[in-house]
Amino acid sequence: MTSPHTARHIDTSRPHSARMYDYYLGGKDHFDVDKEAAERVAAAYPGIFVCARENRAFMHRATRVLAREHGIRQWLDIGTGIPTEPNLHQVAQAVVPQARVVYADNDPLVLKYAETLMHSAPEGRTTYIEADVNEPETLLNAPELADVLDLTEPVALSLNALMHFVPDPQDPYGIVDRLMSALPSGSALALTHCTPDFDPTTWENVTKIYTTAGTPVQFRSKADVSRFFDGLDLLSPGIALGHRWRPEAGDGSSEGPAPEPTDAEVSLWTGVGIKP
Numbered sequence: 001m002t003s004p005h006t007a008r009h010i011d012t013s014r015p016h017s018a019r020m021y022d023y024y025l026g027g028k029d030h031f032d033v034d035k036e037a038a039e040r041v042a043a044a045y046p047g048i049f050v051c052a053r054e055n056r057a058f059m060h061r062a063t064r065v066l067a068r069e070h071g072i073r074q075w076l077d078i079g080t081g082i083p084t085e086p087n088l089h090q091v092a093q094a095v096v097p098q099a100r101v102v103y104a105d106n107d108p109l110v111l112k113y114a115e116t117l118m119h120s121a122p123e124g125r126t127t128y129i130e131a132d133v134n135e136p137e138t139l140l141n142a143p144e145l146a147d148v149l150d151l152t153e154p155v156a157l158s159l160n161a162l163m164h165f166v167p168d169p170q171d172p173y174g175i176v177d178r179l180m181s182a183l184p185s186g187s188a189l190a191l192t193h194c195t196p197d198f199d200p201t202t203w204e205n206v207t208k209i210y211t212t213a214g215t216p217v218q219f220r221s222k223a224d225v226s227r228f229f230d231g232l233d234l235l236s237p238g239i240a241l242g243h244r245w246r247p248e249a250g251d252g253s254s255e256g257p258a259p260e261p262t263d264a265e266v267s268l269w270t271g272v273g274i275k276p
Helices: 017-024 032-044 048-069 088-095 108-112 114-118 136-140 143-148 172-181 200-212 222-229
Strands: 074-078 100-105 125-130 156-159 188-194 268-274
Touching: 017 032, 017 048, 017 108, 032 048, 032 200, 048 088, 048 156, 048 188, 048 268, 074 088, 088 100, 100 143, 108 114, 108 125, 125 143, 136 172, 156 172, 172 188, 172 222, 188 222, 222 268
Parallel strands: 074 100, 074 156, 100 125, 156 188
Antiparallel strands: 188 268
8 A cells, every 4th residue: 555646756956864864874775965965964973874773773672662561563653764674564563463554754765665664464564654744634634544553552653863854833742742642542652853962063063964955953952852752651761862772682773792882973862652
Protein backbone atom coordinates (compact mmCIF):
# COMPACT_ATOMS: atom_id res chain seq x y z
CA MET A 1 0.00 0.00 0.00
CA THR A 2 1.46 3.34 -1.03
CA SER A 3 0.32 6.93 -1.27
CA PRO A 4 -1.59 8.16 -4.35
CA HIS A 5 1.08 10.86 -4.78
CA THR A 6 3.61 8.47 -6.31
CA ALA A 7 4.43 10.76 -9.22
CA ARG A 8 5.26 13.87 -7.19
CA HIS A 9 8.41 15.51 -8.47
CA ILE A 10 11.66 14.97 -6.60
CA ASP A 11 13.27 18.39 -6.21
CA THR A 12 17.01 18.08 -6.73
CA SER A 13 17.60 21.83 -6.82
CA ARG A 14 18.01 22.10 -3.07
CA PRO A 15 19.03 19.72 -0.29
CA HIS A 16 16.51 17.74 1.75
CA SER A 17 17.05 16.77 5.36
CA ALA A 18 16.12 13.09 4.80
CA ARG A 19 18.66 12.76 2.00
CA MET A 20 21.33 14.57 4.01
CA TYR A 21 20.68 12.13 6.85
CA ASP A 22 21.17 9.28 4.39
CA TYR A 23 24.60 10.75 3.62
CA TYR A 24 25.48 10.98 7.33
CA LEU A 25 24.67 7.28 7.68
CA GLY A 26 26.86 6.35 4.73
CA GLY A 27 23.94 5.66 2.38
CA LYS A 28 23.81 6.20 -1.36
CA ASP A 29 20.28 7.55 -1.84
CA HIS A 30 21.03 11.25 -2.07
CA PHE A 31 22.00 13.79 -4.72
CA ASP A 32 25.01 16.05 -5.16
CA VAL A 33 23.11 18.99 -3.67
CA ASP A 34 22.45 16.93 -0.53
CA LYS A 35 26.05 15.76 -0.31
CA GLU A 36 27.37 19.31 -0.64
CA ALA A 37 25.10 20.61 2.12
CA ALA A 38 25.86 17.63 4.36
CA GLU A 39 29.58 18.16 3.91
CA ARG A 40 29.19 21.80 4.93
CA VAL A 41 27.46 20.59 8.09
CA ALA A 42 30.21 18.02 8.68
CA ALA A 43 32.88 20.68 8.27
CA ALA A 44 31.21 22.73 11.00
CA TYR A 45 30.27 19.73 13.16
CA PRO A 46 32.31 16.57 12.47
CA GLY A 47 30.30 14.77 15.13
CA ILE A 48 27.25 14.70 12.84
CA PHE A 49 28.16 11.16 11.73
CA VAL A 50 28.32 9.99 15.34
CA CYS A 51 25.06 11.77 16.10
CA ALA A 52 23.30 10.05 13.19
CA ARG A 53 24.56 6.61 14.21
CA GLU A 54 23.55 7.13 17.83
CA ASN A 55 20.12 8.27 16.68
CA ARG A 56 19.62 5.01 14.79
CA ALA A 57 20.94 2.95 17.69
CA PHE A 58 18.53 4.65 20.08
CA MET A 59 15.61 3.89 17.78
CA HIS A 60 16.54 0.21 17.80
CA ARG A 61 16.85 0.07 21.59
CA ALA A 62 13.70 2.06 22.31
CA THR A 63 11.70 -0.11 19.93
CA ARG A 64 12.91 -3.28 21.60
CA VAL A 65 12.23 -1.92 25.09
CA LEU A 66 8.68 -0.90 24.18
CA ALA A 67 7.97 -4.26 22.56
CA ARG A 68 9.55 -6.42 25.27
CA GLU A 69 8.75 -4.52 28.44
CA HIS A 70 5.65 -2.47 27.70
CA GLY A 71 3.55 -4.63 25.41
CA ILE A 72 3.59 -2.21 22.46
CA ARG A 73 2.48 -3.85 19.23
CA GLN A 74 1.87 -0.79 17.05
CA TRP A 75 4.10 2.09 15.89
CA LEU A 76 3.54 5.37 14.08
CA ASP A 77 6.93 6.52 12.76
CA ILE A 78 6.90 10.08 11.38
CA GLY A 79 9.89 11.47 9.54
CA THR A 80 10.81 7.97 8.47
CA GLY A 81 13.61 8.92 6.12
CA ILE A 82 15.15 6.78 3.42
CA PRO A 83 15.01 3.10 4.43
CA THR A 84 18.13 1.87 6.24
CA GLU A 85 18.12 -1.71 7.46
CA PRO A 86 17.14 -2.75 9.95
CA ASN A 87 14.09 -0.52 9.67
CA LEU A 88 11.82 0.02 12.64
CA HIS A 89 9.35 -2.69 11.63
CA GLN A 90 12.18 -5.20 11.30
CA VAL A 91 13.38 -4.39 14.81
CA ALA A 92 9.87 -4.57 16.24
CA GLN A 93 8.87 -7.73 14.38
CA ALA A 94 12.05 -9.49 15.48
CA VAL A 95 10.57 -9.22 18.98
CA VAL A 96 6.85 -9.32 18.12
CA PRO A 97 6.16 -10.76 14.64
CA GLN A 98 2.60 -9.40 14.65
CA ALA A 99 3.77 -5.79 15.14
CA ARG A 100 2.10 -3.18 12.93
CA VAL A 101 3.93 -0.09 11.73
CA VAL A 102 2.80 3.00 9.82
CA TYR A 103 5.61 5.08 8.31
CA ALA A 104 5.15 8.71 7.24
CA ASP A 105 7.43 11.19 5.50
CA ASN A 106 7.09 14.14 3.13
CA ASP A 107 10.07 13.49 0.83
CA PRO A 108 8.99 11.92 -2.48
CA LEU A 109 12.33 10.10 -2.65
CA VAL A 110 11.33 8.24 0.50
CA LEU A 111 8.08 7.35 -1.25
CA LYS A 112 10.13 5.90 -4.11
CA TYR A 113 11.65 3.42 -1.69
CA ALA A 114 8.44 2.80 0.24
CA GLU A 115 8.14 -0.76 -1.05
CA THR A 116 11.19 -1.57 1.07
CA LEU A 117 9.14 -0.55 4.09
CA MET A 118 6.32 -2.92 3.10
CA HIS A 119 8.27 -6.16 3.56
CA SER A 120 6.51 -7.07 6.76
CA ALA A 121 6.61 -10.34 8.63
CA PRO A 122 3.56 -12.39 7.54
CA GLU A 123 2.00 -11.99 10.98
CA GLY A 124 2.29 -8.18 10.98
CA ARG A 125 1.43 -5.21 8.77
CA THR A 126 3.22 -2.11 7.51
CA THR A 127 2.25 0.79 5.30
CA TYR A 128 3.62 4.15 4.18
CA ILE A 129 1.85 7.51 4.06
CA GLU A 130 3.19 10.59 2.33
CA ALA A 131 2.40 13.19 4.98
CA ASP A 132 3.81 16.18 6.84
CA VAL A 133 4.14 16.30 10.63
CA ASN A 134 2.97 19.92 10.45
CA GLU A 135 -0.47 18.61 9.39
CA PRO A 136 -1.30 16.11 12.16
CA GLU A 137 -5.02 15.99 11.33
CA THR A 138 -4.32 14.94 7.75
CA LEU A 139 -2.01 12.21 9.00
CA LEU A 140 -4.39 10.95 11.69
CA ASN A 141 -7.31 10.90 9.26
CA ALA A 142 -5.43 9.04 6.52
CA PRO A 143 -7.33 5.87 5.58
CA GLU A 144 -4.03 3.97 5.37
CA LEU A 145 -3.41 4.66 9.05
CA ALA A 146 -6.83 3.40 10.10
CA ASP A 147 -6.34 0.32 7.94
CA VAL A 148 -3.19 -0.74 9.84
CA LEU A 149 -3.39 0.74 13.33
CA ASP A 150 -6.09 0.23 15.95
CA LEU A 151 -6.18 3.52 17.84
CA THR A 152 -8.10 1.94 20.70
CA GLU A 153 -4.93 -0.02 21.53
CA PRO A 154 -1.55 1.45 22.58
CA VAL A 155 0.64 2.93 19.85
CA ALA A 156 4.24 4.12 20.04
CA LEU A 157 4.73 7.49 18.36
CA SER A 158 8.28 7.57 17.01
CA LEU A 159 9.72 11.04 16.29
CA ASN A 160 13.41 10.56 15.69
CA ALA A 161 15.53 13.57 14.70
CA LEU A 162 12.37 15.28 13.45
CA MET A 163 11.11 17.97 15.79
CA HIS A 164 14.19 20.18 15.43
CA PHE A 165 12.85 20.75 11.89
CA VAL A 166 9.70 22.26 13.42
CA PRO A 167 10.58 25.74 14.77
CA ASP A 168 8.47 27.30 17.51
CA PRO A 169 6.27 29.37 15.14
CA GLN A 170 4.99 26.04 13.75
CA ASP A 171 3.82 24.98 17.25
CA PRO A 172 5.92 21.83 17.74
CA TYR A 173 4.57 21.14 21.23
CA GLY A 174 1.01 21.50 20.01
CA ILE A 175 1.71 19.06 17.18
CA VAL A 176 3.09 16.40 19.50
CA ASP A 177 0.24 16.96 21.96
CA ARG A 178 -2.32 16.55 19.17
CA LEU A 179 -0.72 13.31 18.00
CA MET A 180 -0.49 11.89 21.51
CA SER A 181 -4.04 12.96 22.32
CA ALA A 182 -5.26 10.66 19.54
CA LEU A 183 -3.57 7.67 21.18
CA PRO A 184 -4.94 5.74 24.17
CA SER A 185 -3.50 5.16 27.63
CA GLY A 186 -0.45 2.92 27.51
CA SER A 187 0.82 4.53 24.31
CA ALA A 188 4.36 5.86 24.13
CA LEU A 189 6.41 8.73 22.74
CA ALA A 190 9.97 7.95 21.63
CA LEU A 191 11.76 11.13 20.58
CA THR A 192 15.26 12.31 19.73
CA HIS A 193 16.32 15.92 19.25
CA CYS A 194 19.64 17.57 18.44
CA THR A 195 20.86 20.11 20.97
CA PRO A 196 23.28 23.04 21.21
CA ASP A 197 23.79 22.43 24.95
CA PHE A 198 27.39 21.20 24.63
CA ASP A 199 28.71 23.43 21.83
CA PRO A 200 26.47 26.45 21.15
CA THR A 201 28.77 28.06 18.60
CA THR A 202 28.97 24.95 16.43
CA TRP A 203 25.22 24.47 16.48
CA GLU A 204 24.67 28.11 15.60
CA ASN A 205 26.75 27.45 12.48
CA VAL A 206 24.79 24.28 11.70
CA THR A 207 21.55 26.23 12.06
CA LYS A 208 22.78 28.79 9.53
CA ILE A 209 23.73 26.06 7.03
CA TYR A 210 20.33 24.39 7.16
CA THR A 211 18.43 27.68 7.09
CA THR A 212 20.44 28.99 4.15
CA ALA A 213 19.70 25.74 2.31
CA GLY A 214 15.98 26.35 2.76
CA THR A 215 15.33 24.09 5.76
CA PRO A 216 14.39 25.99 8.92
CA VAL A 217 15.65 24.34 12.12
CA GLN A 218 15.56 24.98 15.84
CA PHE A 219 17.88 22.92 18.00
CA ARG A 220 16.70 22.86 21.61
CA SER A 221 18.05 22.61 25.14
CA LYS A 222 17.40 19.69 27.46
CA ALA A 223 14.71 21.69 29.25
CA ASP A 224 12.95 22.46 25.98
CA VAL A 225 13.18 18.85 24.79
CA SER A 226 11.73 17.72 28.12
CA ARG A 227 8.59 19.76 27.40
CA PHE A 228 7.63 17.30 24.66
CA PHE A 229 7.11 14.73 27.43
CA ASP A 230 4.84 16.85 29.64
CA GLY A 231 2.08 14.65 31.04
CA LEU A 232 3.91 11.41 30.22
CA ASP A 233 5.72 9.01 32.52
CA LEU A 234 9.37 9.03 31.47
CA LEU A 235 11.13 5.69 31.41
CA SER A 236 14.49 5.46 33.15
CA PRO A 237 17.00 7.09 32.62
CA GLY A 238 14.74 10.00 31.65
CA ILE A 239 15.99 12.53 29.12
CA ALA A 240 19.47 11.27 28.30
CA LEU A 241 22.12 11.65 25.64
CA GLY A 242 21.68 9.12 22.86
CA HIS A 243 24.58 6.86 23.76
CA ARG A 244 23.51 6.75 27.42
CA TRP A 245 19.87 5.73 26.98
CA ARG A 246 19.96 2.04 28.00
CA PRO A 247 23.03 1.09 25.93
CA GLU A 248 23.29 -2.51 24.78
CA ALA A 249 26.41 -4.29 23.63
CA GLY A 250 26.37 -5.05 19.93
CA ASP A 251 23.39 -2.86 19.00
CA GLY A 252 25.32 -0.57 16.68
CA SER A 253 25.80 2.14 19.29
CA SER A 254 29.06 3.41 20.70
CA GLU A 255 29.61 0.41 22.98
CA GLY A 256 32.33 -2.02 22.04
CA PRO A 257 35.95 -1.53 21.07
CA ALA A 258 35.43 2.00 19.76
CA PRO A 259 35.98 4.75 22.33
CA GLU A 260 32.85 6.32 23.74
CA PRO A 261 32.02 9.55 21.93
CA THR A 262 32.02 12.84 23.77
CA ASP A 263 28.79 14.56 24.76
CA ALA A 264 29.51 17.29 22.23
CA GLU A 265 29.94 14.75 19.43
CA VAL A 266 26.57 13.13 20.18
CA SER A 267 24.60 16.31 20.98
CA LEU A 268 21.34 14.37 20.88
CA TRP A 269 18.76 14.29 23.66
CA THR A 270 16.58 11.19 23.73
CA GLY A 271 13.66 9.96 25.78
CA VAL A 272 10.72 7.57 25.96
CA GLY A 273 7.52 8.40 27.83
CA ILE A 274 4.37 6.37 28.49
CA LYS A 275 0.91 7.96 28.40
CA PRO A 276 -0.91 7.34 31.72
